[in-house]
Amino acid sequence: MSTSPPSGFSCGVLVPGSRAGGPGCSRSAAVHAGAAALLPVRDERAHTAPYCSLAAYSREAVYSRGAVEPFTAVEPPRSAEPVSGPSGQVRPVEPRTQHRPVPAPRSRCGENPARSRRVTAPGHPVRGHGPTLNPSVPAFDGGYGRGAAARTMADKQSPASLFPGPGKAWHRRSPVTVSPREIDGPDGAVAAPKKVTVIGAGIAGLVAAYELERLGHQVQIIEGSQEVGGRIHTHHFAGRGRNGPFAELGAMRIPSAHRLTLHYIAELGLQNQVHEFRTLFSDDAAxxxxxxxxxxxxxxxxxxxxxxxxxxxxxxxxxxxxxxxxxxxxxxxxxxxxxxxxxxxxxxxxxxxxxxxxxxxxxxxxxxxxxxxxxxxxxxxxxxxxxxxxxxxxxxxxxxxxxxSSTIVRLRGGMEALPRRLAARIRGRITTGQEVVGIHVRDESVLLRLRQGTKVTSLDCDYVVCTIPFPVLRRMRLTGFDQEKLDIVRQTAYWGATKLAFHCREPFWEKDGISGGASFTGGHVRQTYYPPAEGDPALGAVLLASYSIGPDADALSRLSEAERVAVVTRELSVIHPELRRPGMVLGVAGRDWGTHRWSRGAATVRWGQEAVLREAERREAARPQRGLHFAGEHCSSKPAWIEGAIESAIDVAHGIEWYEPRTARRVLATTRPARSNGPV
Known part of the structure; x- marks a missing residue:
């Protein structure tokens, strides 16, 4: 079949004509190993972190981004007998010659840590702690994975084989296993739990809260929208009184080299939901x-x-x-x-x-x-x-x-399972429907201005983790920021993205020989994906009719919803005329991330920048302002991916753990004994 593509289609990108050389700036796999090592090895019997590696890191070592040395594998002692901790938690007894015992997490203001908490937004149910934690930690190779010359049949297994089976466990590389709560500060002082407010309940905010709680801190999350997940958004079409097929209108795939994301999938017990994601050119009939x-x-x-x-x-x-x-x-x-x-x-x-x-x-x-x-x-x-x-x-x-890549994976049932499982594990309060409209950084605290409906209130916070995308942040009233920080907030470039999904009566593309994957259709449509049909076939199937980014997405966003649907239908029906049959399209859902109120952009895109500039912008985006810290894919080495959001969340948890406020420094200075000039 050969028909003319839509007008505006251009080709001819790889046009050799100049020599571009120089050594590559590929990032060492040690960066990912270093970030992964910040994650404590889990104790599946309690929401605690008995084997924590944060204590071994200096701030400089972690933020050197690639200067982290290889680590030694550490495994929890299998022969230890369980004993009860001070809060009724269960922890293993460790040999005295290796580690000091680690206390269970402190209760927060008399609250029982094991008690379920309530999400304060109207209509949200009371949540418990979720299923038992899974200690499996997948350890994938860095870079792009195994090459063709060394591939075996194991490489052709299903994505579920990436995770260990029953009775098996990955051994995470971790330098030491001492809890930061046990580390003596200056003059023998023991660090107290910190009270942290996280702005945003996307992946970065949820992971940051999750890790800070594991370190013993008190955390609450404030989310402006009515749902958790941020730019992970799974839309379920209605089908005869029950949920029909779903469409991923946000993040929809995970490369197998993204070890941090796969770590959380395993830890949250979702490894059985991991399935192959078929992408562009993976189906010969597309x-x-x-x-x-x-x-x-x-x-x-x-x-x-x-x-x-x-x-x-x-x-x-x-x-x-x-x-x-x-x-x-x-x-x-x-x-x-x-x-x-x-x-x-x-x-x-x-x-x-x-x-x-x-x-x-x-x-x-x-x-x-x-x-x-x-x-x-x-x-x-x-x-x-x-x-x-x-x-x-x-x-x-x-x-x-x-x-x-042929090694991308997805979550069967929807990517929304990842943020929902994370939210269920967080003990602190998650408040939705509360918009932050101002951030005021002060010497001793951070003042947030919050709007809920027509009411505006203030919240004084000791520490704040801001995961708000910069296009949204720069619309707020900000004070106490230095000029360099304001510049990066105002100048960081985001690209938009649009997705448009059709709920079809049947997967008509299968009759055309297409079993999955995606077509590159050019024009305004750009990419068209054929998700696998899950659930009752009588409820229909979903076609991700159009996925576009950058200026291509901006062109669609300038159209009304009806015009957008008409344009996509007209272009796509050239190769799929079935879309014009009466009753074939049962419903339409879409998301324009470039104009979406809570994102104002799909992601930071640093294509076209050299490594030095990318790293300089990343560091400046992540640099804290006194007690105000920053996380999100825009603060990471992997922008636009879930992996980047998680990486930044781990970094910010480390930063808050080791942050020493000015008041603490002054108190310690005044309590030190004065130097005597007299005889000893």
């Missing part, structure tokens, strides 16, 4: 927009190679090299907005193709007819190829490889 029209993925290679070769300078390359370049070019065009693609012309240069031409690409051929290239595996096996690309495109290339 469609791909080319300059000659829409083609099936299995048929597109000849056209892609011909178009790519026509743009090359006069050089002779092997067929495999041209196939590699053609599919890399197609992947870039499918993921990046059109304006970004237009600015990439010539950036990859001939040096990458010269390198590929000296490599045997045969092991990386994939697809039913082996006419595609597994780019993810190729770059994993050949880091030199990655370093050839310009440093400013490093983050972009990472995302291209992650999004087209």
């Amino acid at each position: 469609y791909l927009a080319t300059s000659g029209g829409y083609l099936r993925v299995r048929e597109a290679h000849r056209t892609l190679v011909a178009e790519f070769a026509a743009r090359l300078p006069h050089r002779n390359y092997r067929d495999d090299t041209l196939l590699f370049g053609a599919w890399l070019d197609a992947s870039i065009r499918a993921i990046a907005p059109r304006h970004f693609c237009a600015g990439l012309s010539g950036d990859t240069g001939v040096e990458l193709l010269d390198f590929v031409d000296r490599v045997d690409v045969t092991p990386y051929r994939c697809g039913g007819a082996e006419n595609r290239i597994d780019l993810h595996a190729f770059f994993a096996d050949h880091p030199r190829a990655r370093s050839i690309c310009p440093p400013r495109l490093e983050r972009f290339l990472d995302d291209v490889l992650d999004e087209t």
